[in-house]
Amino acid sequence: MSGLTRSDRLRLAAERLKAAGIDEAADDARRLLLAAFEGSPARLLTEMASEMPDAELERFDALIGRREQREPLSHILGTQPFWTLELKVTRDVLTPRADTETLIEAALAAYPDRRAPLRILDIATGSGAIILALLSEFPNATGAATDISEAALAVAQENADLTGLADRVSFQHQSWADGLEGPFDLLVSNPPYIATAVIDELEPEVRAYEPRMALEGGRTGFEPYPHLFAEASRLLVPGGLALFEIGYDQGVRAREAASEAGAKETRILKDLAGHDRVVSLRFSV
Ligand SMILES: C[S@@+](CC[C@H](N)C(=O)[O-])C[C@H]1O[C@@H](n2cnc3c(N)ncnc32)[C@H](O)[C@@H]1O
Structure with missing residues:
Protein backbone atom coordinates (compact mmCIF):
# COMPACT_ATOMS: atom_id res chain seq x y z
CA MET A 1 0.00 0.00 0.00
CA SER A 2 1.47 3.35 -1.05
CA GLY A 3 -0.88 5.49 1.02
CA LEU A 4 -1.42 7.70 -2.03
CA THR A 5 -5.01 8.39 -3.03
CA ARG A 6 -6.24 9.05 -6.58
CA SER A 7 -6.32 12.76 -5.70
CA ASP A 8 -2.64 12.57 -4.70
CA ARG A 9 -1.77 10.71 -7.91
CA LEU A 10 -3.68 13.27 -9.95
CA ARG A 11 -1.81 16.14 -8.34
CA LEU A 12 1.57 14.47 -8.92
CA ALA A 13 0.70 13.72 -12.54
CA ALA A 14 -0.39 17.33 -13.15
CA GLU A 15 2.95 18.48 -11.72
CA ARG A 16 4.78 16.15 -14.13
CA LEU A 17 2.86 17.54 -17.10
CA LYS A 18 3.39 21.11 -15.98
CA ALA A 19 7.13 20.45 -15.74
CA ALA A 20 6.98 19.13 -19.33
CA GLY A 21 5.70 22.55 -20.45
CA ILE A 22 2.01 21.69 -20.84
CA ASP A 23 -0.32 24.63 -20.16
CA GLU A 24 -3.46 22.60 -19.53
CA ALA A 25 -1.62 20.18 -17.25
CA ALA A 26 -4.35 19.79 -14.62
CA ASP A 27 -7.16 19.27 -17.16
CA ASP A 28 -5.10 16.82 -19.20
CA ALA A 29 -4.13 14.82 -16.10
CA ARG A 30 -7.79 14.66 -15.06
CA ARG A 31 -8.89 13.37 -18.48
CA LEU A 32 -6.12 10.76 -18.48
CA LEU A 33 -7.07 9.68 -14.97
CA LEU A 34 -10.62 9.09 -16.20
CA ALA A 35 -9.29 7.06 -19.15
CA ALA A 36 -7.15 4.93 -16.80
CA PHE A 37 -10.03 4.52 -14.34
CA GLU A 38 -12.25 2.95 -17.04
CA GLY A 39 -15.46 3.96 -15.25
CA SER A 40 -17.91 6.84 -15.31
CA PRO A 41 -16.89 10.38 -14.29
CA ALA A 42 -19.50 10.23 -11.51
CA ARG A 43 -18.03 7.04 -10.06
CA LEU A 44 -14.50 8.40 -10.31
CA LEU A 45 -15.54 11.41 -8.23
CA THR A 46 -16.73 9.15 -5.43
CA GLU A 47 -13.44 7.22 -5.50
CA MET A 48 -10.93 10.06 -5.52
CA ALA A 49 -10.03 9.47 -1.86
CA SER A 50 -9.20 5.78 -2.46
CA GLU A 51 -5.93 4.22 -3.55
CA MET A 52 -5.54 3.02 -7.13
CA PRO A 53 -5.35 -0.71 -7.89
CA ASP A 54 -1.98 -1.64 -9.47
CA ALA A 55 -3.39 -2.18 -12.96
CA GLU A 56 -5.02 1.26 -12.99
CA LEU A 57 -1.84 2.87 -11.69
CA GLU A 58 0.15 1.22 -14.47
CA ARG A 59 -2.34 2.46 -17.09
CA PHE A 60 -2.35 5.99 -15.66
CA ASP A 61 1.42 6.15 -15.49
CA ALA A 62 1.74 5.01 -19.13
CA LEU A 63 -0.81 7.60 -20.30
CA ILE A 64 0.89 10.39 -18.37
CA GLY A 65 4.24 9.27 -19.79
CA ARG A 66 2.92 9.65 -23.33
CA ARG A 67 1.50 13.10 -22.63
CA GLU A 68 4.76 14.07 -20.95
CA GLN A 69 6.44 13.37 -24.32
CA ARG A 70 4.00 15.97 -25.74
CA GLU A 71 1.86 13.47 -27.64
CA PRO A 72 -1.48 15.28 -28.17
CA LEU A 73 -4.26 14.36 -25.76
CA SER A 74 -6.51 13.67 -28.76
CA HIS A 75 -4.08 11.02 -30.05
CA ILE A 76 -3.75 9.37 -26.65
CA LEU A 77 -7.52 9.27 -26.10
CA GLY A 78 -8.30 8.66 -29.79
C1 LIG B 1 -6.08 22.23 -41.65
S1 LIG B 1 -6.54 20.57 -42.09
C2 LIG B 1 -8.31 20.75 -41.90
C3 LIG B 1 -9.04 19.50 -41.56
C4 LIG B 1 -10.50 19.71 -41.16
N1 LIG B 1 -11.23 20.37 -42.24
C5 LIG B 1 -10.62 20.52 -39.89
O1 LIG B 1 -11.01 21.70 -39.96
O2 LIG B 1 -10.34 19.99 -38.81
C6 LIG B 1 -6.28 20.63 -43.83
C7 LIG B 1 -6.60 19.39 -44.64
O3 LIG B 1 -6.27 19.71 -46.00
C8 LIG B 1 -5.86 18.52 -46.64
N2 LIG B 1 -5.19 18.91 -47.89
C9 LIG B 1 -3.94 19.39 -48.06
N3 LIG B 1 -3.72 19.64 -49.36
C10 LIG B 1 -4.86 19.33 -50.02
C11 LIG B 1 -5.27 19.37 -51.39
N4 LIG B 1 -4.45 19.77 -52.35
N5 LIG B 1 -6.53 18.98 -51.69
C12 LIG B 1 -7.38 18.55 -50.74
N6 LIG B 1 -7.05 18.47 -49.42
C13 LIG B 1 -5.81 18.86 -49.08
C14 LIG B 1 -5.03 17.82 -45.60
O4 LIG B 1 -4.89 16.46 -45.90
C15 LIG B 1 -5.84 18.12 -44.32
O5 LIG B 1 -6.74 17.07 -44.06
Missing part, protein backbone atom coordinates in the same frame (compact mmCIF):
# COMPACT_ATOMS: atom_id res chain seq x y z
CA THR A 79 -11.10 11.21 -29.83
CA GLN A 80 -11.73 14.94 -29.80
CA PRO A 81 -14.93 16.87 -29.15
CA PHE A 82 -15.96 19.21 -31.97
CA TRP A 83 -19.19 21.21 -31.88
CA THR A 84 -21.68 18.69 -30.43
CA LEU A 85 -19.85 15.64 -31.84
CA GLU A 86 -17.18 13.36 -30.42
CA LEU A 87 -14.89 12.54 -33.35
CA LYS A 88 -12.28 9.87 -33.89
CA VAL A 89 -8.80 11.31 -34.33
CA THR A 90 -5.59 9.60 -35.48
CA ARG A 91 -2.17 10.76 -36.65
CA ASP A 92 -3.62 10.97 -40.17
CA VAL A 93 -5.86 13.96 -39.46
CA LEU A 94 -5.61 17.39 -37.94
CA THR A 95 -7.17 17.42 -34.48
CA PRO A 96 -10.28 19.60 -34.92
CA ARG A 97 -9.85 22.95 -33.19
CA ALA A 98 -12.32 25.03 -31.20
CA ASP A 99 -11.44 28.02 -33.43
CA THR A 100 -12.94 26.18 -36.39
CA GLU A 101 -16.32 26.31 -34.66
CA THR A 102 -16.36 30.02 -35.71
CA LEU A 103 -17.04 28.72 -39.21
CA ILE A 104 -19.97 26.57 -38.02
CA GLU A 105 -21.44 29.54 -36.15
CA ALA A 106 -21.14 31.68 -39.30
CA ALA A 107 -23.01 29.07 -41.36
CA LEU A 108 -25.79 28.83 -38.77
CA ALA A 109 -26.14 32.62 -38.71
CA ALA A 110 -26.31 32.76 -42.52
CA TYR A 111 -28.98 30.04 -42.77
CA PRO A 112 -31.42 30.50 -39.86
CA ASP A 113 -33.84 27.95 -41.40
CA ARG A 114 -32.39 24.64 -40.20
CA ARG A 115 -34.73 22.72 -42.53
CA ALA A 116 -33.04 24.20 -45.62
CA PRO A 117 -32.04 21.43 -48.06
CA LEU A 118 -28.53 22.83 -48.48
CA ARG A 119 -25.95 21.24 -50.75
CA ILE A 120 -22.67 21.69 -48.91
CA LEU A 121 -19.09 21.17 -50.10
CA ASP A 122 -16.23 20.83 -47.58
CA ILE A 123 -12.82 21.08 -49.27
CA ALA A 124 -9.92 19.51 -47.31
CA THR A 125 -12.17 17.77 -44.81
CA GLY A 126 -9.55 15.96 -42.65
CA SER A 127 -11.49 14.19 -39.88
CA GLY A 128 -14.77 15.38 -41.45
CA ALA A 129 -15.30 17.78 -38.55
CA ILE A 130 -16.82 20.70 -40.48
CA ILE A 131 -19.11 18.82 -42.85
CA LEU A 132 -20.35 16.49 -40.10
CA ALA A 133 -21.06 19.36 -37.69
CA LEU A 134 -23.02 21.15 -40.44
CA LEU A 135 -24.99 18.05 -41.42
CA SER A 136 -25.84 17.50 -37.76
CA GLU A 137 -27.36 21.00 -37.64
CA PHE A 138 -29.14 20.92 -41.03
CA PRO A 139 -31.09 17.64 -41.12
CA ASN A 140 -32.16 18.06 -44.77
CA ALA A 141 -28.72 19.03 -46.06
CA THR A 142 -26.41 16.80 -48.09
CA GLY A 143 -22.67 17.07 -48.37
CA ALA A 144 -19.62 16.28 -50.44
CA ALA A 145 -16.16 16.45 -48.93
CA THR A 146 -12.69 16.12 -50.42
CA ASP A 147 -9.20 15.53 -49.16
CA ILE A 148 -5.89 14.69 -50.80
CA SER A 149 -5.13 12.19 -48.04
CA GLU A 150 -6.79 8.80 -48.42
CA ALA A 151 -5.92 8.00 -44.81
CA ALA A 152 -7.71 11.15 -43.64
CA LEU A 153 -10.76 10.27 -45.73
CA ALA A 154 -10.91 6.84 -44.07
CA VAL A 155 -11.09 8.58 -40.67
CA ALA A 156 -13.74 11.01 -41.99
CA GLN A 157 -15.82 8.08 -43.27
CA GLU A 158 -15.55 6.39 -39.89
CA ASN A 159 -16.69 9.59 -38.19
CA ALA A 160 -19.65 9.82 -40.56
CA ASP A 161 -20.59 6.25 -39.60
CA LEU A 162 -20.09 6.92 -35.88
CA THR A 163 -22.25 10.05 -35.94
CA GLY A 164 -25.01 8.43 -38.02
CA LEU A 165 -24.56 10.97 -40.84
CA ALA A 166 -22.99 8.69 -43.48
CA ASP A 167 -26.10 8.51 -45.68
CA ARG A 168 -25.93 12.26 -46.35
CA VAL A 169 -22.25 12.70 -47.19
CA SER A 170 -19.89 11.42 -49.86
CA PHE A 171 -16.12 11.61 -49.42
CA GLN A 172 -13.95 12.04 -52.48
CA HIS A 173 -10.23 11.60 -52.88
CA GLN A 174 -8.96 14.52 -54.91
CA SER A 175 -7.00 17.74 -54.80
CA TRP A 176 -9.18 20.63 -53.58
CA ALA A 177 -12.38 20.60 -55.70
CA ASP A 178 -10.79 19.27 -58.91
CA GLY A 179 -13.34 17.58 -61.12
CA LEU A 180 -16.35 18.61 -59.03
CA GLU A 181 -19.22 20.28 -60.81
CA GLY A 182 -21.65 21.34 -58.12
CA PRO A 183 -23.46 23.57 -57.82
CA PHE A 184 -23.39 24.04 -54.05
CA ASP A 185 -25.29 26.42 -51.78
CA LEU A 186 -22.56 26.51 -49.17
CA LEU A 187 -18.83 25.88 -49.58
CA VAL A 188 -16.66 25.52 -46.50
CA SER A 189 -12.96 24.87 -46.09
CA ASN A 190 -10.22 24.93 -43.50
CA PRO A 191 -7.17 24.43 -45.73
CA PRO A 192 -3.57 24.22 -44.51
CA TYR A 193 -2.49 27.83 -43.88
CA ILE A 194 0.78 27.86 -41.95
CA ALA A 195 3.89 29.24 -43.63
CA THR A 196 6.56 26.58 -44.19
CA ALA A 197 9.19 28.39 -42.11
CA VAL A 198 6.85 28.69 -39.10
CA ILE A 199 6.07 24.98 -38.76
CA ASP A 200 9.28 24.13 -36.93
CA GLU A 201 8.48 26.79 -34.32
CA LEU A 202 5.09 25.29 -33.42
CA GLU A 203 4.35 23.38 -30.22
CA PRO A 204 5.68 19.77 -30.29
CA GLU A 205 2.10 18.43 -30.26
CA VAL A 206 1.58 20.07 -33.65
CA ARG A 207 4.94 19.90 -35.41
CA ALA A 208 5.84 16.35 -34.36
CA TYR A 209 2.42 14.68 -34.44
CA GLU A 210 0.06 16.38 -36.87
CA PRO A 211 0.25 15.62 -40.62
CA ARG A 212 2.43 18.20 -42.34
CA MET A 213 0.07 18.29 -45.30
CA ALA A 214 -2.68 19.43 -42.92
CA LEU A 215 -0.58 22.37 -41.76
CA GLU A 216 1.60 23.69 -44.54
CA GLY A 217 0.18 26.39 -46.80
CA GLY A 218 3.39 27.05 -48.75
CA ARG A 219 5.99 29.77 -48.33
CA THR A 220 3.52 32.46 -47.23
CA GLY A 221 0.95 30.10 -45.74
CA PHE A 222 -1.70 31.78 -47.91
CA GLU A 223 -0.96 29.86 -51.09
CA PRO A 224 -4.08 27.61 -51.23
CA TYR A 225 -6.58 30.50 -51.02
CA PRO A 226 -6.52 32.21 -54.45
CA HIS A 227 -7.30 28.87 -56.12
CA LEU A 228 -9.95 28.02 -53.50
CA PHE A 229 -11.66 31.40 -53.92
CA ALA A 230 -11.78 30.86 -57.69
CA GLU A 231 -13.28 27.40 -57.11
CA ALA A 232 -15.93 28.93 -54.84
CA SER A 233 -16.85 31.40 -57.56
CA ARG A 234 -17.14 28.50 -60.04
CA LEU A 235 -19.09 26.09 -57.82
CA LEU A 236 -21.57 28.22 -55.87
CA VAL A 237 -25.17 28.86 -56.88
CA PRO A 238 -26.08 32.54 -57.35
CA GLY A 239 -26.30 33.97 -53.84
CA GLY A 240 -24.33 31.03 -52.42
CA LEU A 241 -21.94 31.45 -49.52
CA ALA A 242 -18.30 30.42 -49.05
CA LEU A 243 -16.67 30.27 -45.62
CA PHE A 244 -12.92 29.73 -45.28
CA GLU A 245 -10.94 29.48 -42.11
CA ILE A 246 -7.84 31.72 -42.19
CA GLY A 247 -4.85 32.36 -39.94
CA TYR A 248 -5.11 35.19 -37.40
CA ASP A 249 -2.81 37.38 -39.53
CA GLN A 250 -4.33 36.63 -42.95
CA GLY A 251 -7.39 38.93 -42.93
CA VAL A 252 -5.85 41.66 -45.09
CA ARG A 253 -4.49 39.21 -47.67
CA ALA A 254 -7.86 37.41 -47.69
CA ARG A 255 -9.68 40.66 -48.53
CA GLU A 256 -7.27 41.40 -51.39
CA ALA A 257 -7.50 37.88 -52.80
CA ALA A 258 -11.31 37.93 -52.50
CA SER A 259 -11.48 41.14 -54.48
CA GLU A 260 -9.14 39.70 -57.15
CA ALA A 261 -11.39 36.61 -57.36
CA GLY A 262 -14.40 38.86 -58.00
CA ALA A 263 -16.19 38.50 -54.64
CA LYS A 264 -19.12 40.91 -54.31
CA GLU A 265 -19.29 40.66 -50.53
CA THR A 266 -16.37 39.91 -48.22
CA ARG A 267 -16.58 39.75 -44.44
CA ILE A 268 -13.84 38.83 -41.99
CA LEU A 269 -15.18 37.14 -38.85
CA LYS A 270 -13.36 36.86 -35.56
CA ASP A 271 -12.93 33.89 -33.22
CA LEU A 272 -13.64 34.00 -29.49
CA ALA A 273 -10.14 35.35 -28.81
CA GLY A 274 -10.86 38.31 -31.11
CA HIS A 275 -8.56 37.12 -33.93
CA ASP A 276 -9.48 37.15 -37.62
CA ARG A 277 -10.54 33.54 -38.24
CA VAL A 278 -13.04 33.18 -41.10
CA VAL A 279 -13.47 34.92 -44.43
CA SER A 280 -17.05 34.88 -45.69
CA LEU A 281 -17.56 35.43 -49.43
CA ARG A 282 -20.45 35.86 -51.82
CA PHE A 283 -19.87 36.14 -55.55
CA SER A 284 -23.37 37.45 -56.25
CA VAL A 285 -25.72 39.20 -53.84
Whole structure:
Protein backbone atom coordinates (compact mmCIF):
# COMPACT_ATOMS: atom_id res chain seq x y z
CA MET A 1 0.00 0.00 0.00
CA SER A 2 1.47 3.35 -1.05
CA GLY A 3 -0.88 5.49 1.02
CA LEU A 4 -1.42 7.70 -2.03
CA THR A 5 -5.01 8.39 -3.03
CA ARG A 6 -6.24 9.05 -6.58
CA SER A 7 -6.32 12.76 -5.70
CA ASP A 8 -2.64 12.57 -4.70
CA ARG A 9 -1.77 10.71 -7.91
CA LEU A 10 -3.68 13.27 -9.95
CA ARG A 11 -1.81 16.14 -8.34
CA LEU A 12 1.57 14.47 -8.92
CA ALA A 13 0.70 13.72 -12.54
CA ALA A 14 -0.39 17.33 -13.15
CA GLU A 15 2.95 18.48 -11.72
CA ARG A 16 4.78 16.15 -14.13
CA LEU A 17 2.86 17.54 -17.10
CA LYS A 18 3.39 21.11 -15.98
CA ALA A 19 7.13 20.45 -15.74
CA ALA A 20 6.98 19.13 -19.33
CA GLY A 21 5.70 22.55 -20.45
CA ILE A 22 2.01 21.69 -20.84
CA ASP A 23 -0.32 24.63 -20.16
CA GLU A 24 -3.46 22.60 -19.53
CA ALA A 25 -1.62 20.18 -17.25
CA ALA A 26 -4.35 19.79 -14.62
CA ASP A 27 -7.16 19.27 -17.16
CA ASP A 28 -5.10 16.82 -19.20
CA ALA A 29 -4.13 14.82 -16.10
CA ARG A 30 -7.79 14.66 -15.06
CA ARG A 31 -8.89 13.37 -18.48
CA LEU A 32 -6.12 10.76 -18.48
CA LEU A 33 -7.07 9.68 -14.97
CA LEU A 34 -10.62 9.09 -16.20
CA ALA A 35 -9.29 7.06 -19.15
CA ALA A 36 -7.15 4.93 -16.80
CA PHE A 37 -10.03 4.52 -14.34
CA GLU A 38 -12.25 2.95 -17.04
CA GLY A 39 -15.46 3.96 -15.25
CA SER A 40 -17.91 6.84 -15.31
CA PRO A 41 -16.89 10.38 -14.29
CA ALA A 42 -19.50 10.23 -11.51
CA ARG A 43 -18.03 7.04 -10.06
CA LEU A 44 -14.50 8.40 -10.31
CA LEU A 45 -15.54 11.41 -8.23
CA THR A 46 -16.73 9.15 -5.43
CA GLU A 47 -13.44 7.22 -5.50
CA MET A 48 -10.93 10.06 -5.52
CA ALA A 49 -10.03 9.47 -1.86
CA SER A 50 -9.20 5.78 -2.46
CA GLU A 51 -5.93 4.22 -3.55
CA MET A 52 -5.54 3.02 -7.13
CA PRO A 53 -5.35 -0.71 -7.89
CA ASP A 54 -1.98 -1.64 -9.47
CA ALA A 55 -3.39 -2.18 -12.96
CA GLU A 56 -5.02 1.26 -12.99
CA LEU A 57 -1.84 2.87 -11.69
CA GLU A 58 0.15 1.22 -14.47
CA ARG A 59 -2.34 2.46 -17.09
CA PHE A 60 -2.35 5.99 -15.66
CA ASP A 61 1.42 6.15 -15.49
CA ALA A 62 1.74 5.01 -19.13
CA LEU A 63 -0.81 7.60 -20.30
CA ILE A 64 0.89 10.39 -18.37
CA GLY A 65 4.24 9.27 -19.79
CA ARG A 66 2.92 9.65 -23.33
CA ARG A 67 1.50 13.10 -22.63
CA GLU A 68 4.76 14.07 -20.95
CA GLN A 69 6.44 13.37 -24.32
CA ARG A 70 4.00 15.97 -25.74
CA GLU A 71 1.86 13.47 -27.64
CA PRO A 72 -1.48 15.28 -28.17
CA LEU A 73 -4.26 14.36 -25.76
CA SER A 74 -6.51 13.67 -28.76
CA HIS A 75 -4.08 11.02 -30.05
CA ILE A 76 -3.75 9.37 -26.65
CA LEU A 77 -7.52 9.27 -26.10
CA GLY A 78 -8.30 8.66 -29.79
CA THR A 79 -11.10 11.21 -29.83
CA GLN A 80 -11.73 14.94 -29.80
CA PRO A 81 -14.93 16.87 -29.15
CA PHE A 82 -15.96 19.21 -31.97
CA TRP A 83 -19.19 21.21 -31.88
CA THR A 84 -21.68 18.69 -30.43
CA LEU A 85 -19.85 15.64 -31.84
CA GLU A 86 -17.18 13.36 -30.42
CA LEU A 87 -14.89 12.54 -33.35
CA LYS A 88 -12.28 9.87 -33.89
CA VAL A 89 -8.80 11.31 -34.33
CA THR A 90 -5.59 9.60 -35.48
CA ARG A 91 -2.17 10.76 -36.65
CA ASP A 92 -3.62 10.97 -40.17
CA VAL A 93 -5.86 13.96 -39.46
CA LEU A 94 -5.61 17.39 -37.94
CA THR A 95 -7.17 17.42 -34.48
CA PRO A 96 -10.28 19.60 -34.92
CA ARG A 97 -9.85 22.95 -33.19
CA ALA A 98 -12.32 25.03 -31.20
CA ASP A 99 -11.44 28.02 -33.43
CA THR A 100 -12.94 26.18 -36.39
CA GLU A 101 -16.32 26.31 -34.66
CA THR A 102 -16.36 30.02 -35.71
CA LEU A 103 -17.04 28.72 -39.21
CA ILE A 104 -19.97 26.57 -38.02
CA GLU A 105 -21.44 29.54 -36.15
CA ALA A 106 -21.14 31.68 -39.30
CA ALA A 107 -23.01 29.07 -41.36
CA LEU A 108 -25.79 28.83 -38.77
CA ALA A 109 -26.14 32.62 -38.71
CA ALA A 110 -26.31 32.76 -42.52
CA TYR A 111 -28.98 30.04 -42.77
CA PRO A 112 -31.42 30.50 -39.86
CA ASP A 113 -33.84 27.95 -41.40
CA ARG A 114 -32.39 24.64 -40.20
CA ARG A 115 -34.73 22.72 -42.53
CA ALA A 116 -33.04 24.20 -45.62
CA PRO A 117 -32.04 21.43 -48.06
CA LEU A 118 -28.53 22.83 -48.48
CA ARG A 119 -25.95 21.24 -50.75
CA ILE A 120 -22.67 21.69 -48.91
CA LEU A 121 -19.09 21.17 -50.10
CA ASP A 122 -16.23 20.83 -47.58
CA ILE A 123 -12.82 21.08 -49.27
CA ALA A 124 -9.92 19.51 -47.31
CA THR A 125 -12.17 17.77 -44.81
CA GLY A 126 -9.55 15.96 -42.65
CA SER A 127 -11.49 14.19 -39.88
CA GLY A 128 -14.77 15.38 -41.45
CA ALA A 129 -15.30 17.78 -38.55
CA ILE A 130 -16.82 20.70 -40.48
CA ILE A 131 -19.11 18.82 -42.85
CA LEU A 132 -20.35 16.49 -40.10
CA ALA A 133 -21.06 19.36 -37.69
CA LEU A 134 -23.02 21.15 -40.44
CA LEU A 135 -24.99 18.05 -41.42
CA SER A 136 -25.84 17.50 -37.76
CA GLU A 137 -27.36 21.00 -37.64
CA PHE A 138 -29.14 20.92 -41.03
CA PRO A 139 -31.09 17.64 -41.12
CA ASN A 140 -32.16 18.06 -44.77
CA ALA A 141 -28.72 19.03 -46.06
CA THR A 142 -26.41 16.80 -48.09
CA GLY A 143 -22.67 17.07 -48.37
CA ALA A 144 -19.62 16.28 -50.44
CA ALA A 145 -16.16 16.45 -48.93
CA THR A 146 -12.69 16.12 -50.42
CA ASP A 147 -9.20 15.53 -49.16
CA ILE A 148 -5.89 14.69 -50.80
CA SER A 149 -5.13 12.19 -48.04
CA GLU A 150 -6.79 8.80 -48.42
CA ALA A 151 -5.92 8.00 -44.81
CA ALA A 152 -7.71 11.15 -43.64
CA LEU A 153 -10.76 10.27 -45.73
CA ALA A 154 -10.91 6.84 -44.07
CA VAL A 155 -11.09 8.58 -40.67
CA ALA A 156 -13.74 11.01 -41.99
CA GLN A 157 -15.82 8.08 -43.27
CA GLU A 158 -15.55 6.39 -39.89
CA ASN A 159 -16.69 9.59 -38.19
CA ALA A 160 -19.65 9.82 -40.56
CA ASP A 161 -20.59 6.25 -39.60
CA LEU A 162 -20.09 6.92 -35.88
CA THR A 163 -22.25 10.05 -35.94
CA GLY A 164 -25.01 8.43 -38.02
CA LEU A 165 -24.56 10.97 -40.84
CA ALA A 166 -22.99 8.69 -43.48
CA ASP A 167 -26.10 8.51 -45.68
CA ARG A 168 -25.93 12.26 -46.35
CA VAL A 169 -22.25 12.70 -47.19
CA SER A 170 -19.89 11.42 -49.86
CA PHE A 171 -16.12 11.61 -49.42
CA GLN A 172 -13.95 12.04 -52.48
CA HIS A 173 -10.23 11.60 -52.88
CA GLN A 174 -8.96 14.52 -54.91
CA SER A 175 -7.00 17.74 -54.80
CA TRP A 176 -9.18 20.63 -53.58
CA ALA A 177 -12.38 20.60 -55.70
CA ASP A 178 -10.79 19.27 -58.91
CA GLY A 179 -13.34 17.58 -61.12
CA LEU A 180 -16.35 18.61 -59.03
CA GLU A 181 -19.22 20.28 -60.81
CA GLY A 182 -21.65 21.34 -58.12
CA PRO A 183 -23.46 23.57 -57.82
CA PHE A 184 -23.39 24.04 -54.05
CA ASP A 185 -25.29 26.42 -51.78
CA LEU A 186 -22.56 26.51 -49.17
CA LEU A 187 -18.83 25.88 -49.58
CA VAL A 188 -16.66 25.52 -46.50
CA SER A 189 -12.96 24.87 -46.09
CA ASN A 190 -10.22 24.93 -43.50
CA PRO A 191 -7.17 24.43 -45.73
CA PRO A 192 -3.57 24.22 -44.51
CA TYR A 193 -2.49 27.83 -43.88
CA ILE A 194 0.78 27.86 -41.95
CA ALA A 195 3.89 29.24 -43.63
CA THR A 196 6.56 26.58 -44.19
CA ALA A 197 9.19 28.39 -42.11
CA VAL A 198 6.85 28.69 -39.10
CA ILE A 199 6.07 24.98 -38.76
CA ASP A 200 9.28 24.13 -36.93
CA GLU A 201 8.48 26.79 -34.32
CA LEU A 202 5.09 25.29 -33.42
CA GLU A 203 4.35 23.38 -30.22
CA PRO A 204 5.68 19.77 -30.29
CA GLU A 205 2.10 18.43 -30.26
CA VAL A 206 1.58 20.07 -33.65
CA ARG A 207 4.94 19.90 -35.41
CA ALA A 208 5.84 16.35 -34.36
CA TYR A 209 2.42 14.68 -34.44
CA GLU A 210 0.06 16.38 -36.87
CA PRO A 211 0.25 15.62 -40.62
CA ARG A 212 2.43 18.20 -42.34
CA MET A 213 0.07 18.29 -45.30
CA ALA A 214 -2.68 19.43 -42.92
CA LEU A 215 -0.58 22.37 -41.76
CA GLU A 216 1.60 23.69 -44.54
CA GLY A 217 0.18 26.39 -46.80
CA GLY A 218 3.39 27.05 -48.75
CA ARG A 219 5.99 29.77 -48.33
CA THR A 220 3.52 32.46 -47.23
CA GLY A 221 0.95 30.10 -45.74
CA PHE A 222 -1.70 31.78 -47.91
CA GLU A 223 -0.96 29.86 -51.09
CA PRO A 224 -4.08 27.61 -51.23
CA TYR A 225 -6.58 30.50 -51.02
CA PRO A 226 -6.52 32.21 -54.45
CA HIS A 227 -7.30 28.87 -56.12
CA LEU A 228 -9.95 28.02 -53.50
CA PHE A 229 -11.66 31.40 -53.92
CA ALA A 230 -11.78 30.86 -57.69
CA GLU A 231 -13.28 27.40 -57.11
CA ALA A 232 -15.93 28.93 -54.84
CA SER A 233 -16.85 31.40 -57.56
CA ARG A 234 -17.14 28.50 -60.04
CA LEU A 235 -19.09 26.09 -57.82
CA LEU A 236 -21.57 28.22 -55.87
CA VAL A 237 -25.17 28.86 -56.88
CA PRO A 238 -26.08 32.54 -57.35
CA GLY A 239 -26.30 33.97 -53.84
CA GLY A 240 -24.33 31.03 -52.42
CA LEU A 241 -21.94 31.45 -49.52
CA ALA A 242 -18.30 30.42 -49.05
CA LEU A 243 -16.67 30.27 -45.62
CA PHE A 244 -12.92 29.73 -45.28
CA GLU A 245 -10.94 29.48 -42.11
CA ILE A 246 -7.84 31.72 -42.19
CA GLY A 247 -4.85 32.36 -39.94
CA TYR A 248 -5.11 35.19 -37.40
CA ASP A 249 -2.81 37.38 -39.53
CA GLN A 250 -4.33 36.63 -42.95
CA GLY A 251 -7.39 38.93 -42.93
CA VAL A 252 -5.85 41.66 -45.09
CA ARG A 253 -4.49 39.21 -47.67
CA ALA A 254 -7.86 37.41 -47.69
CA ARG A 255 -9.68 40.66 -48.53
CA GLU A 256 -7.27 41.40 -51.39
CA ALA A 257 -7.50 37.88 -52.80
CA ALA A 258 -11.31 37.93 -52.50
CA SER A 259 -11.48 41.14 -54.48
CA GLU A 260 -9.14 39.70 -57.15
CA ALA A 261 -11.39 36.61 -57.36
CA GLY A 262 -14.40 38.86 -58.00
CA ALA A 263 -16.19 38.50 -54.64
CA LYS A 264 -19.12 40.91 -54.31
CA GLU A 265 -19.29 40.66 -50.53
CA THR A 266 -16.37 39.91 -48.22
CA ARG A 267 -16.58 39.75 -44.44
CA ILE A 268 -13.84 38.83 -41.99
CA LEU A 269 -15.18 37.14 -38.85
CA LYS A 270 -13.36 36.86 -35.56
CA ASP A 271 -12.93 33.89 -33.22
CA LEU A 272 -13.64 34.00 -29.49
CA ALA A 273 -10.14 35.35 -28.81
CA GLY A 274 -10.86 38.31 -31.11
CA HIS A 275 -8.56 37.12 -33.93
CA ASP A 276 -9.48 37.15 -37.62
CA ARG A 277 -10.54 33.54 -38.24
CA VAL A 278 -13.04 33.18 -41.10
CA VAL A 279 -13.47 34.92 -44.43
CA SER A 280 -17.05 34.88 -45.69
CA LEU A 281 -17.56 35.43 -49.43
CA ARG A 282 -20.45 35.86 -51.82
CA PHE A 283 -19.87 36.14 -55.55
CA SER A 284 -23.37 37.45 -56.25
CA VAL A 285 -25.72 39.20 -53.84
C1 LIG B 1 -6.08 22.23 -41.65
S1 LIG B 1 -6.54 20.57 -42.09
C2 LIG B 1 -8.31 20.75 -41.90
C3 LIG B 1 -9.04 19.50 -41.56
C4 LIG B 1 -10.50 19.71 -41.16
N1 LIG B 1 -11.23 20.37 -42.24
C5 LIG B 1 -10.62 20.52 -39.89
O1 LIG B 1 -11.01 21.70 -39.96
O2 LIG B 1 -10.34 19.99 -38.81
C6 LIG B 1 -6.28 20.63 -43.83
C7 LIG B 1 -6.60 19.39 -44.64
O3 LIG B 1 -6.27 19.71 -46.00
C8 LIG B 1 -5.86 18.52 -46.64
N2 LIG B 1 -5.19 18.91 -47.89
C9 LIG B 1 -3.94 19.39 -48.06
N3 LIG B 1 -3.72 19.64 -49.36
C10 LIG B 1 -4.86 19.33 -50.02
C11 LIG B 1 -5.27 19.37 -51.39
N4 LIG B 1 -4.45 19.77 -52.35
N5 LIG B 1 -6.53 18.98 -51.69
C12 LIG B 1 -7.38 18.55 -50.74
N6 LIG B 1 -7.05 18.47 -49.42
C13 LIG B 1 -5.81 18.86 -49.08
C14 LIG B 1 -5.03 17.82 -45.60
O4 LIG B 1 -4.89 16.46 -45.90
C15 LIG B 1 -5.84 18.12 -44.32
O5 LIG B 1 -6.74 17.07 -44.06
